Amino acid sequence: MSAENGIVDLFIIGGGVNGAGIARDAAGRGMSVILCEKDDLAQGTSSRSGKLVHGGLRYLEYYEFRLVREALIEREVLLESAPHIIWPMRFVLPHSSSDRPAWLVRLGLFLYDHLGGRKRLPGTRTLNLATAPEGAPIKPEYRKGFEYSDCWVDDARLVLLNALDASQRGAQVHTRTACTSVRRNGDLWDIEMTEGATGRKIPVRARCVVNTAGPWVNDIIGRVAGLNSARNVRLVKGSHIIVPKFWEGRQAYLVQNPDKRVIFINPYENDLALIGTTDIPYEGRPEDVKADASEIDYLITSVNRYFKQQLAASDIVHSFSGVRPLYDDNAENPSAVTRDYIFEVDARNGSAPLLSVFGGKITTFRKLSEHALEKIRPFFPAMAQGWTSRGALPGGDMPAADFEQFLGDLRARYRWLPMDLAKHYARLYGTRAHALIGSATCLADLGQVFGRLLREREALFLMETEWAQTPQDILERRTKHGLHMTQGERDAFASWCEQQLKAA
Template sequence: MSNTADVVDLFVIGGGVNGAGIARDAAGRGLSVILCEKDDLAQGTSSRSGKLVHGGLRYLEYYEFRLVREALIEREVLLEAAPHIIWPMRFVLPHSPEDRPAWLVRLGLFLYDHLGGRKRLPGTRTLDLRTAPEGAPIKDEFKRGFEYSDCWVDDGRLVLLNALDARQRGARVLTRTACVAARREDGLWSIDMQDGRSGAVTKVRARALVNAAGPWVNDIVSRVAGQNSTRNVRLVKGSHIVVPKFWEGRQAYLIQNSDKRVIFVNPYENDLALIGTTDIPYEGRPEEVAAEPSEVDYLIKVVNRYFKRQLTPRDVVYSFSGVRPLYDDNADNPSAVTRDYIFELDAPSGGAPLLSVFGGKITTFRKLSEHALEKIQPFFPTMGKAWTAKIPLPGGDLPNADFEQFLSDLHTEFPWLSPSLVKHYARSYGSRARQLLAGTQSEADLGRRFGPDFYEREAKFLVETEWAGTSADILERRTKHGLHINATERKTFEDWFGNIMAVAD
């Protein structure tokens, strides 16, 4: 829609899932867009979640029916849009009569099954944990359980796919580029961006500004834009631990603690388990968040209450922590703070609107993006209509959203790949795996091997197509190779990566 070279329609601050989702949606509606992220895409909260696309079963206790219904509907929309990085998972909930009565759990699960028009996922069933194989790792004192459905997601890749689609539709995506100032001039936003690598400052003008900075949303409003917000973000820290998987089967577990919190125990990366999360008020710098020993002990204690296999801190192979930027609704209990999202629109009569996003969760990012575009639609009357509900994300265009069939087809096309490598490429890149593998005829064509299923060709692919600029971008966010290589292999990769990036510069 822009007809002036140095003016864009929309400038989005924040390369998390909400910012990337808004940029994608806006670009697809015909707006010219710049997405500006001060670090790497998904480096903050969006890659440090519990890796779930879920309705939020426990939110029903807080009467968040609108949010749960929207999340349940979105669960199936996203499952269709990205079947390579999102897939169904069954959750076993051992019943503890000390915490919640069985009738309340059954009622919650009934609503969960029916509130969002479930179509693809199987419904709830009751389990006798004494005889069901899912009950094998559970202590004998827990005799009854319930099993229900939700979905797993590779959260970091979800952000990347939205940014990729935004770029394919014309958006400029700038990583490691901070928005250092924004001011209204002559009915437009005049914006200063600083390259985090060179220090160079670039100016751009925009008709509208979207602040999707997550934990930094208030900072952007006050420090960068010089505005006063009537809303506040409440920072709540959530920590996870990763341990070797200690049960058979593909099912996950949802366990209740005596403080009424629920903890997920999920299969992770084939032979690991992801356990979390905590809910702790946080007042530090979001960049410095880390799992505390007390949080590790808390999670281990909850797991040991239910499982025969007793964990100790020595079992923890990795931990991470994220800051949830929740909308501050003045709830006393951090677990009760709403996971819904709120917008604040500052739009003086002279134009140049500022839309700030407070709250939100991974599952509802697409709908949040739609609602954000609705808020600024009056400033762009010829903007296109909502479109993302039916369009797959990059790599997600699998026939009938059938991942298993695609996996089989990919193995037929590249029979020299090992089964684990075929699955890794298929899960990570979907149909884009063919782009990564184009022209290869043997393992030698993948280049240097750095670790299990980790080759030079993939690393270069991520640099060339997905903004990877550091070794951590690849090992931690675009892939999970960092969990599967030893210290020597990591050092070898980091040295190699440093060399190729130096040559590129």
């Protein structure tokens, strides 16, 4: 199903995790694909998550058993496919008798352990927080706790690796290029893309349009395609704060609040902690979302309720906020709005379908992608079967999906590479670290140093192979170097990036 006469099978709008996942799956099935993103890959919701591959323990309270089971199964699949950017994490849940009763928590954790056929991750255990080392930072009034497993993920890199795999399988990926018009013309779609930098119009013809625009999904249907939909997304804002890590150990924490919401306190970037999230209705433009003072106060209060070390707003290193485009199921409580996904297929006379995706979550993006392609199978009867459940993402093809073994092999091969830099390259790039290092035989060969671990060779690698164009692309999404650099270092790096773009 390769492109014929300039006509592609799928034109995908939106470079978040769902768009990139569908592009990868479709390209791997031999379909011709164009992915169009108006900004950078993962610039919106998909880089502003809690950075977890998890089943959604709290969704059990809302009877989302199908979603939780699917997410738990996917947790194992994704862990196998990308062990460099996804890894197990243990979560400690201090119990408060004034919130959910202990029997309900135990029941939820029992279901969590068994609903998805857990294989690789250790199960739940009960903790005496008065004696267990995990209880050291917790206030003495919380004596009982539970510990369970989920996984960490570098969300922005998950999107990038799906787009990269799609590209390597033949898909065209256009960043900073908006889809400005979509119109049916018989059995095809006439599409116009507009480059952000030049304003150049690029015409495209496609057999099917896939709308994964996230918070903008209804805007694409109405303004860009000139159609109507009976479905809507409900925008819910989730904010996070980042502070210096204030406990010993690699474990994360999950705390309950009297309003039944839960807050994650996760180790982040070795010496930092990521705290979130809030769940509040959002009415503004998705582009303008940011954490407000009341959300920051809510998160700090939630942490201070449980931990001996008390946080203040002055401890915050960084904050970010994302808009979750949840399918509007009319739930009154934003936390109860379904995290499941819904598809809508708009077709005329059995051809030229427009597939729109409503909702979804990071953990289930791969399964969502499979289901999306099954929805349009009637229009592509020769479509191959799904394959992504057994395919490693770029860099994840390490023996036995064993990150520690790969890191050891990397250090043995490049003995001149310091441990912190070797681990950074292994974590972000996996087996692609060899391509990044290239012919370098010493640290000096990696070029100018911009910050603690950021060197010129890595920045050029990101520009050449991962669609990075701006300092923010590199410092915030491709990596998290920006969190560890001074303002002066960031300014100097921005000047270097500008010089590179002029020279290109």
